[in-house]
Structure formats: C-alpha cells, structure tokens
Amino acid sequence: MRKLLVLLVVALSALTIFAQEAYNPEWLIADVEGGQRGGTLYLATTSGPKTLNTYWAQETSSSIIINQGDVSLLGSDFYGQPTQPSLAKDWGVERTEDGGTLYWFEMREGVKWSDGHPLTVDDVVFTWEKIIVPDLTADGNDVYMDAEGNLPELTVEGNRIMFKYPTVFRFGLETVGGFPIMPKHVLEDKVTDAETFQSTWTVEQVDQLVVAGPFKVTEYTEGVRVVLERNPYYFEKAKDGVQLPYLDRIVFEIVTDTNVARLRFEAGEVDMHGPAAKDFPALRAQAEEKGWNVIVGPATAGSNFVAFNFNAADPVHREWFRNDNFRKAVAYAFDKQTIIETLYNGLAVPCYGPRTNSSAFYNPEIEELGFRYSLVTAQRLLREAGFNWNDKGELVDWDGNVVEFELNTNGENTVRNEIAVILVDSLAKLGIKVNYRPIQFNAMVQRMYSANWDAIIIGLVGGDDPGWSTNVWLLDGGLHFWNWSPEVMEWVDPNEYWVHPAEKRIDEIMRVQRSILDKDELQKLWDEWQMLISENQILVYTISQNYLNMHKNTLHLYPVEKYGTINPYGYSYSPGLWKIEYAWKEQ
CATH class of the missing domain: 3.10.105.10 (Dipeptide-binding Protein; Domain 3)
Known part of the structure; x- marks a missing residue:
C-alpha cells in the first residue's frame, strides 16, 4: 500500500504458479470466489527493475514488480484508502489525554514468509526501528512525521502494535499502517547503514528475496523478462476456501517500446495491454473478433x-x-x-x-x-x-x-x-x-x-x-x-x-x-x-490520458468484474494490477 510518488514508466501485463496449502494461518478471507487456480499471466513492460528492494525503488519499472510481494498492516480499497485488513485483522485510532494520536493494530497470527519462516510482530518492529526510524530509505522518513517533525513512539503488547504521536496526525492509517514489512530473520545484518541496505536485494540477488505478498520474483534476465511465482504461504483465501493467488506465475516480457507491446498483445503473446490513445480506435475495432475486453476510464492520476x-x-x-x-x-x-x-x-x-x-x-x-x-x-x-x-x-x-x-x-x-x-x-x-x-x-x-x-x-x-x-x-x-x-x-x-x-x-x-x-x-x-x-x-x-485497458476475455480481473472498470488509485501506475492476486485465467 506504499503510495509515495514514484517516477512513472509504462508497464502492462502479468502471470502465476501454484503450490499446495502448506499451513493454516488465521486466514484473511477475500471478497472473491469461483476463480480457477493455475496459469500464467503474461504482460509487457518497457523497462526491467533497477532494484528489488522496496525501500530503494523510486521508479515504477522497479515498484511495479516489487509491490507484488509487499505486504503491510493494512491494505487499500478501490479508492486507494486504507480501509482493508491485511497483516492487521483489527485496528483503530484514538485521541490521547495529552492531545496526541494513537494508532493501534492487532496482528494476524500464523502468517509465514515465502521461505516458511513465521511473520510476527518482531518483523514489524524490526522494519520500523531498524529501517524507517534511522532513515535507511531512498525517500526519507518525513512522511511518517507529524507537523512538528516527530516520529511516533512504538510500543507492543502481545499481538497489538501501537504508534503514538504527541500531536494530532491525520495520516497514521496510511503511513504506519502502510509501510512494507521486511523479514527480520533475513535482513537483520543488512540494515547497519544506508549504503549496505541499498546494496541489498539488488537485481543480481533475486535468489535471496523473501516476501509475504502473493508473488515473489524468481527470475530476472536483463532486457528479456522478469518472472514472479506464486507465494505458497500467502495468507489470503477466497470465500470458497481456495488459497490465493489464483495465478501460478506472472511474466513481464521486456520490450523495446510501447509499439512492440501493442504488437505482442495483438499477436496474443501478452494478456493485457494499456494502449496509447492514438492506437485505441484501431485496437478497439479488433476487440470483438479477437475476444478482448475494452475499458475506458477517467483521466489518469499521473500526468x-x-x-x-x-x-x-x-x-x-x-x-x-x-x-x-x-x-x-x-x-x-x-x-x-x-x-x-x-x-x-x-x-x-x-x-x-x-x-x-x-x-x-x-x-x-x-x-x-x-x-x-x-x-x-x-x-x-x-x-x-x-x-x-x-x-x-x-x-x-x-x-x-x-x-x-x-x-x-x-x-x-x-x-x-x-x-x-x-x-x-x-x-x-x-x-x-x-x-x-x-x-x-x-x-x-x-x-x-x-x-x-x-x-x-x-x-x-x-x-x-x-x-x-x-x-x-x-x-x-x-x-x-x-x-x-x-x-x-x-x-x-x-x-x-x-x-x-x-x-x-x-x-x-x-x-x-x-x-x-x-x-x-x-x-x-x-x-x-x-x-x-x-x-x-x-x-x-x-x-x-484517460485510463485505457484491454485484456483477453479469458482473463478475469477483479476490479473490472466487481466495479466495471479498472482501479484508478490502487497501483495507479498500472491500474490493471490492483488486486492481481484475485485475477484468474480460464484454462
């Protein structure tokens, strides 16, 4: 749910891989059912990632990949607001007697990282105290500060995590509820200083990644493709009991420019495409024959x-x-x-x-x-x-x-x-x-x-x-x-x-x-x-430009089927990927 502004590059399309249900956490039950497990989502992007470290990604060529494995205390809804449970099953905000603001979150139990290691309150504390507070990030930690420049005080009682600001602070659900949690057991010796942490999880270190979100990068070939595979320990289930994500794999094919991306889509080699407005009439004319869904939304959030x-x-x-x-x-x-x-x-x-x-x-x-x-x-x-x-x-x-x-x-x-x-x-x-x-x-x-x-x-x-x-x-x-x-x-x-x-x-x-x-x-x-x-x-x-999206009608996108359009504020730099863990392909 990280929403700090990032540099925009065009990127479109994705896929998945499956594994058996390996554990029994306190499941997050998603508002989705009836999808088929399996399949690969093929997308096209014009640039590969510059880093795989979410705290050092400032360009969408990196963020669009990394975000698929990120997880925070809260998730965002269709309008980009922090109203959805994630690692936190319950939460709230209170005004304190001394005029401050207290944000509290009750952690879900039984969640695991993609390597099977338990994800606990310790990981939240580690991320906050060892990465955000000492400012080992590219963007700085000012977004977490109140108007007087104060960071909140973090305290823990069992599975309850509390962030207390000494003043009124309106952004707590978005900020302390939205920072990506990092694995303490993997990174504890990598966050000694900014330079060391910046050189952690580079694109050459793809084999070292450990995530808690639905998809994990498993392969990156520069100039060719990025492959993300299903996290077998992802903690979210559909209402009918199917462990998410539905897809087994997402493959981003790296192309030279957006014209090539269009040609790949027309040839059926990628499943989803965000067309340029100049190409839209010609593509829309083919939609019925080729079995594409066509979505026209409002003006994009970025320009x-x-x-x-x-x-x-x-x-x-x-x-x-x-x-x-x-x-x-x-x-x-x-x-x-x-x-x-x-x-x-x-x-x-x-x-x-x-x-x-x-x-x-x-x-x-x-x-x-x-x-x-x-x-x-x-x-x-x-x-x-x-x-x-x-x-x-x-x-x-x-x-x-x-x-x-x-x-x-x-x-x-x-x-x-x-x-x-x-x-x-x-x-x-x-x-x-x-x-x-x-x-x-x-x-x-x-x-x-x-x-x-x-x-x-x-x-x-x-x-x-x-x-x-x-x-x-x-x-x-x-x-x-x-x-x-x-x-x-x-x-x-x-x-x-x-x-x-x-x-x-x-x-x-x-x-x-x-x-x-x-x-x-x-x-x-x-x-x-x-x-x-x-x-x-x-x-x-x-x-x-208006939000424009075309995808194969065998690809079922959650925001399209639930809201009739793509999400304008989720992953606004690639709105078709919002809730991609709910997407599924007809086999």
Missing part, C-alpha cells in the same frame, strides 16, 4: 510534465530555468488541445497542475490561469524577462547567450517521445533550439540524481491525497529532483542553491497538512498548493 533543472551544471542554463517567465513561456508554447485531438483521439485532458480533474482534490480554478496555447503571450513573457531575438531569429538572453538546451525522456515510451518531438518544434517557433536525446528509462532516472541534465519529460504517480507527495514537494524531499537540496545531494553548492518563494510556501503546506483533520480546511491548503505550482509553472504540466 507527463516538463521539469527544468534548477541546479543544472551550466550556470547560464540554471539562470534560464529558474526564471518564471521562461517556464511560463514554454507552457504557452505547448498546444495541448490540438495534441489531445490529434495525438490522443480526444481521450485525454489538458493538465495545468499536479492533479487532474478526476482527482477528489482537484482545484478547477487553476484552469482560469490561462495557460493555453499562445505564441504571442510566450513572446511577451520572454521579452519581459529580458530575452530577445538576434538577426537569425534565435532567442538570446540578457547577456547575449543563445538559448539552447538538451531535452531527455525515455524514448521507449512512444507517447512521451511524441510529446518531446512536438515540444521541440513548438519551442523552435520561439527561436529556442532544443536538442532532443531520448534515453532508456533507468538511465534517465540515474541522470536525474546529478547536475548533468537540462530538461526532462517524465511523470509521477502515487496516492490521490496530495499528502502522499511529501517526498516530492518538501525542499529536502527524496524526489525533489528538479531542485535538489544540499542536505540531500552533496554535490549541490550551498552558495549556488536557490529556492523559489512558492517552493518555500509549498514546503510549509506539506508539513502543516499532517495535523489538519477538517476536510474543508485541508482542501483550502490543497487549493493553494495547486495554485502555487500552476501560477509559477514550477513543473510544466502537459496532458493526462
């Missing part, structure tokens, strides 16, 4: 955006990227509506900020800011900022430097690639030369942790509640990648570090929201948060 590096190695570029009017001009030069109509077949919405119009927290006032296509407005903003044009029509800055920079995205994602090409053409009309160089996703992520990039097109996904994006929007957040703090990255020169006034206020909002229980008061903060980002174009948002 693609352009990020400019405020800490770029070149000081001249840094000055451009930190200029509000420069970023706003880029926003005005991007013709979102025409792109939606032509490239997306109308199956997308324009984005002006960090939430799409399908979000429960969306502030529609950001649409009134006027960031719609206008080269005239873009030119005016550039002039006001001190830019001008030379006799060759090139944009030059106040010192006469010709404006030219590099743009990257993961080229295997055809939609981002096309957005990049369109952006290059649009900015050329302003006299800006953009050198577009697509690179592989994980290589791009690695570059983002350095000063050696100018601009990228990427996406972020996570829970709908903006409070889950603290790792992105706090100044010292573990994914505040366009403006790394010297506290986070040693290579950032404190004397050159610059913070936008809007970012300072956003940081304040992200800290104070943790103690706000009143929904109206909280929404006012989120409205302000969205306006600050949109007004200043801290990130230049582009377009959000």
Whole structure:
C-alpha cells in the first residue's frame, strides 16, 4: 500500500504458479470466489527493475514488480484508502489525554514468509526501528512525521502494535499502517547503514528475496523478462476456501517500446495491454473478433510534465530555468488541445497542475490561469524577462547567450517521445533550439540524481491525497529532483542553491497538512498548493490520458468484474494490477 510518488514508466501485463496449502494461518478471507487456480499471466513492460528492494525503488519499472510481494498492516480499497485488513485483522485510532494520536493494530497470527519462516510482530518492529526510524530509505522518513517533525513512539503488547504521536496526525492509517514489512530473520545484518541496505536485494540477488505478498520474483534476465511465482504461504483465501493467488506465475516480457507491446498483445503473446490513445480506435475495432475486453476510464492520476533543472551544471542554463517567465513561456508554447485531438483521439485532458480533474482534490480554478496555447503571450513573457531575438531569429538572453538546451525522456515510451518531438518544434517557433536525446528509462532516472541534465519529460504517480507527495514537494524531499537540496545531494553548492518563494510556501503546506483533520480546511491548503505550482509553472504540466485497458476475455480481473472498470488509485501506475492476486485465467 506504499503510495509515495514514484517516477512513472509504462508497464502492462502479468502471470502465476501454484503450490499446495502448506499451513493454516488465521486466514484473511477475500471478497472473491469461483476463480480457477493455475496459469500464467503474461504482460509487457518497457523497462526491467533497477532494484528489488522496496525501500530503494523510486521508479515504477522497479515498484511495479516489487509491490507484488509487499505486504503491510493494512491494505487499500478501490479508492486507494486504507480501509482493508491485511497483516492487521483489527485496528483503530484514538485521541490521547495529552492531545496526541494513537494508532493501534492487532496482528494476524500464523502468517509465514515465502521461505516458511513465521511473520510476527518482531518483523514489524524490526522494519520500523531498524529501517524507517534511522532513515535507511531512498525517500526519507518525513512522511511518517507529524507537523512538528516527530516520529511516533512504538510500543507492543502481545499481538497489538501501537504508534503514538504527541500531536494530532491525520495520516497514521496510511503511513504506519502502510509501510512494507521486511523479514527480520533475513535482513537483520543488512540494515547497519544506508549504503549496505541499498546494496541489498539488488537485481543480481533475486535468489535471496523473501516476501509475504502473493508473488515473489524468481527470475530476472536483463532486457528479456522478469518472472514472479506464486507465494505458497500467502495468507489470503477466497470465500470458497481456495488459497490465493489464483495465478501460478506472472511474466513481464521486456520490450523495446510501447509499439512492440501493442504488437505482442495483438499477436496474443501478452494478456493485457494499456494502449496509447492514438492506437485505441484501431485496437478497439479488433476487440470483438479477437475476444478482448475494452475499458475506458477517467483521466489518469499521473500526468507527463516538463521539469527544468534548477541546479543544472551550466550556470547560464540554471539562470534560464529558474526564471518564471521562461517556464511560463514554454507552457504557452505547448498546444495541448490540438495534441489531445490529434495525438490522443480526444481521450485525454489538458493538465495545468499536479492533479487532474478526476482527482477528489482537484482545484478547477487553476484552469482560469490561462495557460493555453499562445505564441504571442510566450513572446511577451520572454521579452519581459529580458530575452530577445538576434538577426537569425534565435532567442538570446540578457547577456547575449543563445538559448539552447538538451531535452531527455525515455524514448521507449512512444507517447512521451511524441510529446518531446512536438515540444521541440513548438519551442523552435520561439527561436529556442532544443536538442532532443531520448534515453532508456533507468538511465534517465540515474541522470536525474546529478547536475548533468537540462530538461526532462517524465511523470509521477502515487496516492490521490496530495499528502502522499511529501517526498516530492518538501525542499529536502527524496524526489525533489528538479531542485535538489544540499542536505540531500552533496554535490549541490550551498552558495549556488536557490529556492523559489512558492517552493518555500509549498514546503510549509506539506508539513502543516499532517495535523489538519477538517476536510474543508485541508482542501483550502490543497487549493493553494495547486495554485502555487500552476501560477509559477514550477513543473510544466502537459496532458493526462484517460485510463485505457484491454485484456483477453479469458482473463478475469477483479476490479473490472466487481466495479466495471479498472482501479484508478490502487497501483495507479498500472491500474490493471490492483488486486492481481484475485485475477484468474480460464484454462
């Protein structure tokens, strides 16, 4: 149920393996029955994992794999809320006499790890005290802190685990109820420091993985495939007594780009596909003949955006990227509506900020800011900022430097690639030369942790509640990648570090929201948060496609059969995989 925002890469499709019922825990009974055991789910992804360690995964190419083996005290419902039992069979929240907040969880008994070792309260305590509290994670532990920066005090009474905050804290069920539990008996000597833990469960150490979730990675061949097999000790049963998951195996076939993923789906080699909107009409025309189910949902929770590096190695570029009017001009030069109509077949919405119009927290006032296509407005903003044009029509800055920079995205994602090409053409009309160089996703992520990039097109996904994006929007957040703090990255020169006034206020909002229980008061903060980002174009948002899903009608997906659509907030970076342990294939 981990919802911290992660870097988005397209990934689609999966499978399973079975084993005999090997033990008798205090079963979690799922709201599902009638599925057939066995079979393999075949999916396609454009990138393999960068790590198999859930606490060091910051990209969906890793998270989409790892999450299948993760387990927490609570699970999430269809709307992404922590309302479902998991390792905890009962739980609650209480206000304490001294004005604090107490979250308690009653652990299920008899649960085992995938190697047969008992999973107990000790594993929860170990994960909390040895990994989260000392901050041996990529994202930091600030998401677990209250508005005053306090972590909760953990106490245990038998199978009851209690987390006590000294203040009001609204996020306890999501945070202390949602962190992935790690096996103490396997990792106790691996969590001595961040560097050692980061090098634990790398992609080369697939044979060392021990999980408690429904599926475990058993094979990874770089550039070829990732194989996950059924955990024979998974503690969840269907209502008719069948031990879950239904599937025996999930196989992610690694393909070069999303066009190849489409071809694999059309050929029947993968079972599920999240089509690009441009491909949707042609694929839908084949659906009846080929036996595909077609799902069209609302706008996706995540969107693609352009990020400019405020800490770029070149000081001249840094000055451009930190200029509000420069970023706003880029926003005005991007013709979102025409792109939606032509490239997306109308199956997308324009984005002006960090939430799409399908979000429960969306502030529609950001649409009134006027960031719609206008080269005239873009030119005016550039002039006001001190830019001008030379006799060759090139944009030059106040010192006469010709404006030219590099743009990257993961080229295997055809939609981002096309957005990049369109952006290059649009900015050329302003006299800006953009050198577009697509690179592989994980290589791009690695570059983002350095000063050696100018601009990228990427996406972020996570829970709908903006409070889950603290790792992105706090100044010292573990994914505040366009403006790394010297506290986070040693290579950032404190004397050159610059913070936008809007970012300072956003940081304040992200800290104070943790103690706000009143929904109206909280929404006012989120409205302000969205306006600050949109007004200043801290990130230049582009377009959000509708959720699109196609899968073989022999594949039964729980959210489709129960709710009539795919889940928009579960694994929002691959909504077809929400509750994949309930999916089954006709044999």
